[in-house]
Amino acid sequence: MDQLTTEQIDQLKQTKTIGIIGLGDMGTLYARRFSKAGWKVVGCDREELYEETLAKFSQEKFTILKNGHLVSRISDFIIYSIEAANIDKMVALYGPSSKFGAIIGGQTSCKAPEIAAFEKYLPPDTEIISVHSLHGPKVDPTGQPLVLIQHRARDESFQFVECLMSCLQSKHVKLTAKEHDRITADTQAVTHAAFLSMGVAWKSTNEYPWETPKWIGGIENAKINISLRIFSNKWHVYAGLAITNPSAHDQVLQYSKSTTELFTLMIQGKHAELKERLMKVKQFVFGGNNVASKHDLLLNDDLLQEFSLRKVPPEGRQPNSHLSLLAIADSWYNLGIVPYDHIICSTPLFRIFLGVTEFIFCTPNMLDECIDVAINDTSFRQDDLNFTIAAQTWSNIISFGNFELYKREFVETQNYFRHMFQEANEIGNEMIHTILERVKQREQEST
């Protein structure tokens, strides 16, 4: 289709109303950005919180309505930005109030249940175009992937949604709902499982890793900052993403299996077997025609060295078995996933996880050092044991689909780390900014 002219864009801005149901972190980000770009935006949060919501957003350029019915009746594009576990209930409630011919979409992180709810409850005159910003609310959307799903819609409607979304300055990635769920299971769900397991393991051994001399160096800083970043967020985001996506269950289960099997080889002292297994992994994940083999490494320990939560950051990296990073590459190998294939559709946290794993596998002698530590140095055994147990626990909770257990495990660990969140988020933001600049630089080099 031809690009829209400036006059056509202005015409859309004057005639279309954008509705957002759920003004939490992501809904607010969208409402602010759209209204600042000149779109007419209306939104709502829970009806019982109407007065508070009105007061909270009194200075904003968008209009607060009482509930999702009122938003739906007048909006041309309606975005459900609510908890994943509630999508069926919410669409059943507000969907039939959708304006005649409206376009409906959602921001939930797994699309199968969202699309199923839309197909079940929306009037047949409506169209369906869903979205997913692949970053958290504290990250600048500029340059980050934004998935767009033209599920049941005319090209003209898709063009309108793309035009609206262009104010986020994200990179548009057009996928089907199925492709989206498969890729995000490979990238997000397993990334979260790894960092959630680190947090739980530190809590189990009663350690604050920034206070313990073992966790020193850039790679350790990345682990600590990302883990705390996830635990400072809302539990339902991670629970919804993993539990509602069936592909995520397989990925998280494989991660737990890889962790257990590698740890078993470590405590059995099977050096040769561990090395042989990891060399196969290295060849499959990092040996082919991928980014790491053609360019400098995305991340290195020196780059990440300064992002420490320690009061006085000590110099130098300490050896570590890096079980969490060996296990992710082992999972990719076992599932036949080449993580570089998903870069176009990846979150900042996934790119960091890939970057540090790449560093361990592709820095000369580093993998040998990890294997030596894993076999000969017992100082990480207790941590690795607790990490293995934590990975199994998350896998069990996710495959049982138990939201309440997920919440309990998450919130207990969240409370353990809570006093450090503000500092961790500030340092984590700087770290992510530096890394994203580096990603951009690398992309420019490769084009």
Ligand SMILES: NC(=O)C1=CN([C@@H]2O[C@H](COP(=O)(O)OP(=O)(O)OC[C@H]3O[C@@H](n4cnc5c(N)ncnc54)[C@H](OP(=O)(O)O)[C@@H]3O)[C@@H](O)[C@H]2O)C=CC1
């Ligand atoms: N946070 C993130 O990093 C990202 C999240 N997502 C996805 O986006 C969605 C929203 O996430 P996020 O903004 O972080 O979560 P929030 O919890 O911040 O936002 C959800 C909002 O919806 C409100 N809500 C619940 N029921 C209703 C209702 N009946 N009518 C109107 N509003 C209601 C919630 O109120 P209350 O809190 O009172 O329940 C809350 O304010 C989720 O599905 C998440 O998976 C996608 C990309 C990134």
Ligand SMILES: O=C(O)C(=O)Cc1ccc(O)cc1
């Ligand atoms: O980058 C990550 O993985 C995050 O933790 C933020 C996040 C959470 C949920 C999403 O659907 C998208 C991004």
